Amino acid sequence: MTRLVALVRRFPLVALTVLVAIIAGALALNGLEPAARWLVSLYALGIAVMEAVSMVRGLLAQQFGLDILAVTAIVSTVVVGEYWASLIIVFMLAGGEALEVAAAGRAQRELRALLDRVPQQAHRIEADGSVADIAVDQVRVGDRLLVRPAEILPVDGDLASGLASLDESSLTGESLPVDKAIGDPVLSGSVNGPTAIEIVATAVAADSQYQRIVELVREASSSKAPLVRLADRYALPFTGVSLAIAGVAWAVSGDPVRFAEVLVVATPCPLLIAAPVAFMGGMSSAAKRGIVMKSxxxxxxxxxxxxxxxxxxxxxxxGRPAVVGVHPQPGFDERELLHLMGSAEQYSSHVLAASIQQAALDRAGSLSPSTDAREVATFGVEATIDGRRVRVGKPAFVAEHAADLVPHAAESGAAVVYAAVDGRFAGVIVLRDAVxxxxxxxxxxxxxxxxxxxxxxxxxxxxxxxxxxxxxxxxxxxxxxxxxxxxxxxxxxxxxxxxxxxxxxxxxxxxxxxxxxxxxxxxxxxxxxxxxDVVILLDDIARVARAVAIGRRTVRIALQSIWLGIVISVGLMLVAAVGLLPAIVGATLQEVVDLIAILGALRAVRAGVAPVAGLDAAPRSSRTTTGPVPDAEASLGTGPAGPLVDR
Known part of the structure; x- marks a missing residue:
């Protein structure tokens, strides 16, 4: 009963139409057919007036739609006495909206799944060790939070306790759990494993990964595509053809009922419903694959x-350059050069600095601090490391401190970082960024x-x-x-x-x-x-091609559904034109046409399932790039002795 009340409130026009049909049917069965005719006719004409007002507003906004066919069909069936057919047309118009909402709900399932999983609460660990439940938007950077088993991480943070196994499938598409250790970054939207963990918040809710994704999804789900009104491109010719067939049928037969019978099956619900349902399905399919269409x-x-x-x-x-070569000058060894350059690069904001620091930690074991480091934007950094004056950066910048600098003949495409120590040229580090x-x-x-x-x-x-x-x-x-x-x-x-x-x-x-x-x-x-306009949530460039493929399949399905509605409607109009399709039967068949068009449009929910030629046609191992590829890598620098890019 509660469900029925909810449906009535959600679709009042459908409920009212059914109520009118029940009352009119009872009147007709009790010998009050004239009263039933008047009730249905007045109700149908009232709906026609509403549709006409909407149509006029659209025309004033320079939008020519298909509403004129629905209005003409209702009025003509009332005029010729086919009032039951007019009621079915009204039910079709009202029911079409309900079908569209239901189909869109199915198509938006993946989008809604993201929205429904938004964390609402966080468990903050207070200074005295107690745990307080707070709204997620009250979390501040630095707060220590408890995340219980199977809970969703409320904000981005760093793991502060033991080991963790997290399900990041809603963020990355990776179905297997991801293991994390103390200090590792963890993302909001991840689902905790079987053990409670503690994290230290590194971002407030609004700036965290999952909330950013959800905001993108909200934008996407509230947008409308131009193709949703694609049916309007066919509105004028379809309306003209429909009225022409109806007019010829009337003229040839001499029976105005024939005119109404033709227009009954010309009602354009399939054209109006198919495109939006297909687009919702395509967006949902893309979201499931880590591709959010904001519009x-x-x-x-x-x-x-x-x-x-x-x-x-x-x-x-x-985008992550790696050290591929360390070339010290005589008097320096590789470990020493890495240590000095990595320590100096601690004070640089350049994109290569982090890679050099990491290489120094991995190979030299430690970094030393400096109290007088300074960075010269786009050129390099200078610092005193372990009592030695170190200058790191472009060759011209380093040469100011080391007259004996020798240009390094690196391969084309390599980024070369030079270093001088206490006025002597100390060597270079070569980096590359892999394709x-x-x-x-x-x-x-x-x-x-x-x-x-x-x-x-x-x-x-x-x-x-x-x-x-x-x-x-x-x-x-x-x-x-x-x-x-x-x-x-x-x-x-x-x-x-x-x-x-x-x-x-x-x-x-x-x-x-x-x-x-x-x-x-x-x-x-x-x-x-x-x-x-499109955000790929995964660090996977192949999703660019998949996004294009989903777009092509979605539009193709939308057009197929629209043309299916047009072809079936025209076929039914021709049958009605020769008197083989009574108005009430034609009106009922239009409901079937609606259902066929919607089911066709719902195929877009699987728009991302089909393989993409070039990506899925062969095993990864056989899809290798041919031709000369310098170490299969790219770079951030220039050729021999060239300057660092954007230093």
Whole structure:
């Protein structure tokens, strides 16, 4: 009973139509057929007036829709006395809304699953050791929190107790538990294993990983795609054809009932319902695979993509340069050089500094502090380490302190960091940034999905980006680009639509101006994620091709469902035109057409299941890049003795 009341409140027009049908049926069975006719006719005409008002408002907003057919069908059936058919049309219009809501609910299942799992409460450990339950938005950075078995981590933090086994499948798609040790970062939205753990909050709720994902999903679920109104593109011709068939049927037969019978099966509910249901299904399928479409319009544009542009560092490459060579000068050994350079780089904010520090810790064992370190932006860092004056950075910067500096003949594409110690040239460290494993396969897949032009647009110098582009088969390279240059290139790029893929803060402007901006990884730049139309939650470039594939399949399914409705409706109109389809039967058949169109549109829920050619056609081991690839790696630097990029 409670469920029935809830349904009545949710769909009052459906409930009212059923009530009118019950009352009218009772009147007709008791010999009061005229009263039943008047009741149904007045009710149907009232609904027609409501639809007409909506239609006029749409016309004033320069939106020509299909409402005119529904209004004409209701009025014509009332006029010719087919009042039961008019009631069925009204029920079809009201029921169509209910079917759409139900189908959209099925299609949005994955989106809702994310929203439903938002943590609401946290268990804060107080100074006296007691545990207080607080709202998740009251958690502050530095708070120590208890997470009980099987609970969702409320905020991002660092593990502060023992070992933990976490389920991160809602964040990364990885189905296996991930083991964490003390000090490891843990993400909100992860599900704790069988043992209670303690974490120290490193972000408030609003800035934590899961809440950021949920906010993206909220934006996505509230958006509407242009294709949702795609049926309106067919509105004028479909309306014209319907009225023409109905008019000819009336003229040839001389029976106005024939006109009403034709229009009954021309009611356009399938056209209005199919597209939104398909798009909700496509967005849900994408979300399940770690791809959040912030706007449903992105699906329609992805389906038509013709140009794809990529940033380099962190997008086509791993974004994590690694030390591949340590070359000390005579008088220094490898361990000593690593220790001195790593200790100095503690005080640098450059992208290479962390890699050098890590290599020093791994190979030299420790880092020493400095009390007078200073960084010269884009050039390097200078510091006193263990009583020795150390200068690290670009060759010109180091040469000011070491006249005996010898340029290092590194391979093209390598980043070279120079060092001087107490006025002597001490040696160099060589770093590289590896190309992502699936980068080449992703580009092959994108070409198979309709991308005619693929560009690399990067701030790195040509000597760095060139070998990477060549190894991936990218023939169009734009190097040494400032953010303004990237924006100009993407604005001028043809053919359109243009997709831009990036991950850093400097990519935010170009992601915003592209037809579809795709941000790699919600763990990356907040600015990039906010500017993008699509956010890939996983650090997996192959999802770019999968996003395009889902867009193409979703749009194809939406169009198929729309055309299915048109073809069936036209077929039924022709049958009705020759007098073989009574109005009440035609009105009932339209409900079947609605159901067929919706079931067809719901296929988009599985838009991400089908394999993507180029990514899934062969085992990973057989999908290797051919041609000369310098150590299968890319870089952040330049060629021989070249300066560090963006130092």
């Amino acid at each position: 449903a319009a992105s699906l329609e544009k992805l389906a038509r993509v013709r140009t794809v542009a990529f940033d380099k560092t962190g997008t086509l490459t791993q 992502r494993d699936d980068a080449a396969d992703t580009l092959v897949a994108l070409r198979g999905l309709g991308a005619e032009r693929i560009l690399m647009v990067t701030g790195d110098v040509a000597a760095t980006a060139g070998p990477i582009a060549a190894s991936l088969g990218i023939t169009e390279l734009h190097a040494e680009c400032l953010p303004d240059d990237k924006v100009r290139i993407i604005r001028e790029a043809q053919p359109r639509p243009v997709v831009m893929v990036g991950d850093g803060v400097n990519d935010a402007p170009v992601l915003a101006v592209s037809d579809v901006g795709i941000a790699m990884g919600a763990k990356g730049s907040t600015a990039a994620s906010e500017s993008a």
